[in-house]
Amino acid sequence: MKLILKILKWIGKILAGFIIILLMSGLCFRLFSSKPVPPGKLVDVNGTKLHIRAEGQKNDFPTLILESGAGNDTDVFHWIAEGLKKNMRVVRYDREGKWFSESSKDSITPEFYARQLHSLLEKNGEKPPYILIGHSMGGPYNRIFRDLYPNEVNGMVFLDSSHPEQWKRLAENGLFEKSQISLIKTLAVLSDMGLMGVYNSINNPKSMDEDLPKECQNRKHNLTTYSGKVYRRYLKENNINNAILSRASQASNLDSLPVLVFTAKKQYGDPEKWFEMQKELKNLSTKGKHFYIDANHGSIITKKENAEKIYREILLMTESID
Known part of the structure; x- marks a missing residue:
């Protein structure tokens, strides 16, 4: 029993550490990323x-x-x-x-x-x-x-x-089903926390507008990750x-x-x-x-x-x- 409690305690510490690192990464992204500049x-x-x-x-x-x-x-x-x-x-x-x-x-x-x-x-x-x-x-x-x-x-x-x-x-x-609305609300919160920016910086996801010039793709990518607006x-x-x-x-x-x-x-x-x-x-x-x-x-x-x-x-x- 003591061994199980010790293992659970270590798992808790690892998870807490992971969450702290994640939150700090998001905070750093929000503090040091540049606000997207409008083209017009x-x-x-x-x-x-x-x-x-x-x-x-x-x-x-x-x-x-x-x-x-x-x-x-x-x-x-x-x-x-x-x-x-x-x-x-x-x-x-x-x-x-x-x-x-x-x-x-x-x-x-x-x-x-x-x-x-x-x-x-x-x-x-x-x-x-x-x-x-x-x-x-x-x-x-x-x-x-x-x-x-x-x-x-x-x-x-x-x-x-x-x-x-x-x-x-x-x-x-x-426009959106109920499940999609819940997802959009979650993405808004994650973007406000800077976590979407961190995720996209690491994974570099494929743009949905790949037929447009790279400049256009990057502008949309930057604004959707900068905040939940x-x-x-x-x-x-x-x-x-x-x-x-x-x-x-x-x-x-x-x-x-x-x-x-x-x-x-x-x-x-x-x-x-x-x-x-x-x-x-x-x-x-x-x-x-x-x-x-x-x-x-x-x-x-x-x-x-x-x-x-x-x-x-x-x-x-x-x-x-x-």
């Missing part, structure tokens, strides 16, 4: 600093506004922006609380983000007309913007975009998702607005139901065009050859707009 600039909009990247010369073409999905950053549009900024003005940004943007203290309503983006564009000296380009949940956000400011939008592009009825028709619960913003996006989709459903008529819909052929859920909803996005306008790309939901924009197909069609649409 921060613009104050009603007390909230929003990250914006505006490239290309202002000319007679409409300005392109790139709206990312629920969890993505501005770098996912790298190849599309690179292909278009030589011809026109291209704007990317992070919604409040996402990636390099500060969290807003204002009350969040379904129309809040469209109005905040409108203010951001004005503060940065951007002027309409705009072409709105949205990937995934970026599509519904853009539908709300167009509904509020119809005279400022000359065209819309949906990139494997979300549909207001997608969760019901795909029989899914939303990115993970907590995922949870906020999950909480407001249904309200955003519901408000977007009210923007059900785009009249004769030029519209391009790009759909990824490789889908995780029921592809036929997804393709049906994508066709409905095209039919929002009498001038809608639909394209299928051999890609999944992410690589439709992060893979260079897919982005090239997309920005060539955007150029053609832009040139055809009076």
Whole structure:
């Protein structure tokens, strides 16, 4: 019995020592790691600093506004922006609380983000007309913007975009399942403690955006390990998702607005139901065009050859707009 107690005591000391080393490693990571630097600039909009990247010369073409999905950053549009900024003005940004943007203290309503983006564009000296380009949940956000400011939008592009009825028709619960939410909360805590940074420094995990340049991969990697902010913003996006989709459903008529819909052929859920909803996005306008790309939901924009197909069609649409 004494031997067993002695063994348990030594195991306890070893575990305690391991935990102390782990916590000290995380603390050192937080103290000595550099805060990630945004690739764009921060613009104050009603007390909230929003990250914006505006490239290309202002000319007679409409300005392109790139709206990312629920969890993505501005770098996912790298190849599309690179292909278009030589011809026109291209704007990317992070919604409040996402990636390099500060969290807003204002009350969040379904129309809040469209109005905040409108203010951001004005503060940065951007002027309409705009072409709105949205990937995934970026599509519904853009539908709300167009509904509020119809005279400022000359065209819309949906990139494997979300549909207001997608969760019901795909029989899914939303952006994240309960088990995923628990995992995200845990990752947020581990990142705040510096432990995610320590883990990634040792293991150097493979990037999910391997089709993007290394600089873009590293920027996302650094920000997700620096603190738990990115993970907590995922949870906020999950909480407001249904309200955003519901408000977007009210923007059900785009009249004769030029519209391009790009759909990824490789889908995780029921592809036929997804393709049906994508066709409905095209039919929002009498001038809608639909394209299928051999890609999944992410690589439709992060893979260079897919982005090239997309920005060539955007150029053609832009040139055809009076």
